[in-house]
Amino acid sequence: MAAPIYLDYQATTPVDPAVAAAMQPFLLDRFGNPHSQHRPGWEAEAAVDNARAQIARLLNMLPEALVFTSGATEATNLALKGVLTAPGQARRRIVTVATEHSCVLDTAEYLRELGAELTVLGVDADGLIDLDAAAAAIGDDVAIVSVMAVNNEIGVIQPVAEVAALAKRAGAVMHCDAAQAFAKIPVDVDALGVDLLSLSGHKAYGPKGIGALYVRPGTRLAPQMHGGGQEGGGLRSGTLAPMLCVGFGKAAEVAAARLDADAAHVRELWDRALAALDVPYSLNGSATARWHGNLNLCFPSVDGARLLADLRGLAVSAGAACASAKGKPSHVLAALGLPDALAKASLRIGWGRFTTADEIDRAMAMINDAVRAQGVRAA
Structure with a gap:
C-alpha cells in the first residue's frame, strides 16, 4: 500500500536531511556525556554549545539564556510552574487564552487547583484576542501572561508583542509558546518583548524529544526537576542528549537560511x-x-x-x-x-x-x- x-x-x-546528517555521528562515534570532564565529554559539550548558539542566532538572544528541555511541553511547564513557585512570588494570577495548547491550559488549571487564580481570555470568530480585553485583565496581581505565537490548530498569529507590552506595564512575566512559530516566521525575543519562550525541535524539521525554554536574564524561576542541575545554572536537571541538541541546532541553522x-x-x-x-x-x-x-x-x-x-x-x-x-x-x-x-x-x-x-x-x-x-x- x-x-x-x-x-x-x-x-x-519530517526531519530535514541536513539535520539527520548532522546528528548521525553522535549516535555511534561521538557518544560522550556532555557533562563529563574528559575529552569525549568536552567534545560533546562543544557540540551542545554550538547547537545552543545556532538556536540563539535565529531568535536574537544570548546562548546562555537557552535551557534545553525534552520538548515544548516541559518548557511550558517549567515556565508557568517556575514563575508561580519562584521564591518571593507574591502574585497568584495567570492570564492566558482559550485557544492555547493543552500544555498551557492544563498546567494553568493544575496551578489553579493549587491556589492560583486563572483568567482565560476569549477570542473572536477569527481566533484573535481582543487587546482591550487583555489590557483589562492584566493587572498588578498577575504573575504570568501566556499567549502562543502561532496556533497549532488554526494557524492564527496572535499579537504577542502588544500583549507583552501590557504585561510589562503591569510588572508581569510574559511567556509565549512558540512551538509552531519557531523556524517558520521571524521570532525575535527582544522585538516580541517576551521573558519566556517555549520551543520544540520536531515542529521545525528537527528531531523529537528535544525542546528549549528561553529565559530572559533576571526572570525568576523555580526548578521543576531536581538532580544534577545540568542546565541553566541548576534550573533543569538531566543529562542532555548531544545528538538531539545537535539536530535541533542544525534545524535552526537551516531555517535561518x-x-x-x-x-x-x-x-x-x-x-x-x-x-x-x-x-x-x-x-x-x-x-x-x-x-x-x-x-x-x-x-x-x-x-x-x-x-x-x-x-x-x-x-x-x-x-x-x-x-x-x-x-x-x-x-x-x-x-x-x-x-x-x-x-x-x-x-x-x-x-x-x-x-x-x-x-x-x-x-x-x-x-x-x-x-x-x-x-x-x-x-
Whole structure:
C-alpha cells in the first residue's frame, strides 16, 4: 500500500536531511556525556554549545539564556510552574487564552487547583484576542501572561508583542509558546518583548524529544526537576542528549537560511489548495493573521468521522494530535464559536518545506471526492 500524502505538519515535520546528517555521528562515534570532564565529554559539550548558539542566532538572544528541555511541553511547564513557585512570588494570577495548547491550559488549571487564580481570555470568530480585553485583565496581581505565537490548530498569529507590552506595564512575566512559530516566521525575543519562550525541535524539521525554554536574564524561576542541575545554572536537571541538541541546532541553522523561501513556498501552496477546492467550505481562523502552512476547513453537512475514514490516502487530522488521540472535540474550534457538529466536520491540513504542488493537487482532489461522496454538491 502506498504511503499517504503527508499533510499533518502541525503534528510533526519530517526531519530535514541536513539535520539527520548532522546528528548521525553522535549516535555511534561521538557518544560522550556532555557533562563529563574528559575529552569525549568536552567534545560533546562543544557540540551542545554550538547547537545552543545556532538556536540563539535565529531568535536574537544570548546562548546562555537557552535551557534545553525534552520538548515544548516541559518548557511550558517549567515556565508557568517556575514563575508561580519562584521564591518571593507574591502574585497568584495567570492570564492566558482559550485557544492555547493543552500544555498551557492544563498546567494553568493544575496551578489553579493549587491556589492560583486563572483568567482565560476569549477570542473572536477569527481566533484573535481582543487587546482591550487583555489590557483589562492584566493587572498588578498577575504573575504570568501566556499567549502562543502561532496556533497549532488554526494557524492564527496572535499579537504577542502588544500583549507583552501590557504585561510589562503591569510588572508581569510574559511567556509565549512558540512551538509552531519557531523556524517558520521571524521570532525575535527582544522585538516580541517576551521573558519566556517555549520551543520544540520536531515542529521545525528537527528531531523529537528535544525542546528549549528561553529565559530572559533576571526572570525568576523555580526548578521543576531536581538532580544534577545540568542546565541553566541548576534550573533543569538531566543529562542532555548531544545528538538531539545537535539536530535541533542544525534545524535552526537551516531555517535561518530558508525562512523567506519556506514562507513563499507555503503561501504558494495555500493559494493552490484553495483554488482547487470545488465543494462548499468555510475557513476556521483568520484569513490574514496566520501562518499559511496551516489550513483548517469546515465542510458543512459532512460527517467528519466518515470524511476522515474516506481520506485514508491523506495524513490529515481533525485537530491537535494530543486531543485527537483521546477523541476529544477541539477546544480551539469551540472557542471560535463553532458548534460540535461543525467542529466535527472540520479538517486540519498542514504542509511545509517538503510538500510539492502535485501533492496538494492530488490531496484537494481526494477531499473534493470525499465531500461529494456524502451528497454535497460542488460549490
